[in-house]
Amino acid sequence: MNRSPSDRxxxxxxxxxxxxRHPNEFNEHSLVIDNSDRERSTLVVHIDREQAADLADRxxxxxxxxxxxxxxxxxxxxxxRVLATLE
Numbered sequence: 001m002n003r004s005p006s007d008r009x010x011x012x013x014x015x016x017x018x019x020x021r022h023p024n025e026f027n028e029h030s031l032v033i034d035n036s037d038r039e040r041s042t043l044v045v046h047i048d049r050e051q052a053a054d055l056a057d058r059x060x061x062x063x064x065x066x067x068x069x070x071x072x073x074x075x076x077x078x079x080x081r082v083l084a085t086l087e
Contacts, residue, residue, distance in 0.1 A: 009086070010033050010041050010042075010043045010084075010085075010086060011033065013043055013063070013066055013067075013068060013084065013086065014031055014033060014043055016066060017031065017043075017045070017059075017062060017063070017066075018031065020062060028047065028048050028049035029045055029046060029047045029048070029049075029055070029059075030045075030046045030048075031043070031044070031045055031046075032044045032046070040085055041085070042083050042084065042085050043063075043068070043083070043084040043085075044081055044082070044083055044084075045059050045063075045081065045082045045084070046079075046080075046081050047059065047079075047080045047081070047082070048078060048079055049078055050077075050078050051077070051078070052077065052078050052079065052080040053074075053077070053080065056072060056080040056082055059082045060072065060082050063082065063084040067086060068084035068085065068086055069084065069085050069086070069087070070082055070083065070084050071083045
């Protein structure tokens with residue numbers, strides 16, 4: 001059962017993402033919670049593989065479907081970070 005976004009934490013979201021991901025498809029990613037901004041922590045999904053955009057699209061869709069606001073940072077075609085925050 002999904003909790004409302006206001007009841008959810010980034011740790012919960014990270015756990016849901018880890019349960020969702022398919023190891024054979026998502027083996028070239030890392031997941032980090034950045035707490036450097038005390039008011040707004042950010043879940044960072046770093047994708048490092050060829051044609052990372054397709055996987056980044058799926059990651060973003062999953063995170064948005066689970067109540068997160070997302071933003072994408074593209075450093076190269078094979079290096080994309082999807083940033084997620086919760087209100």
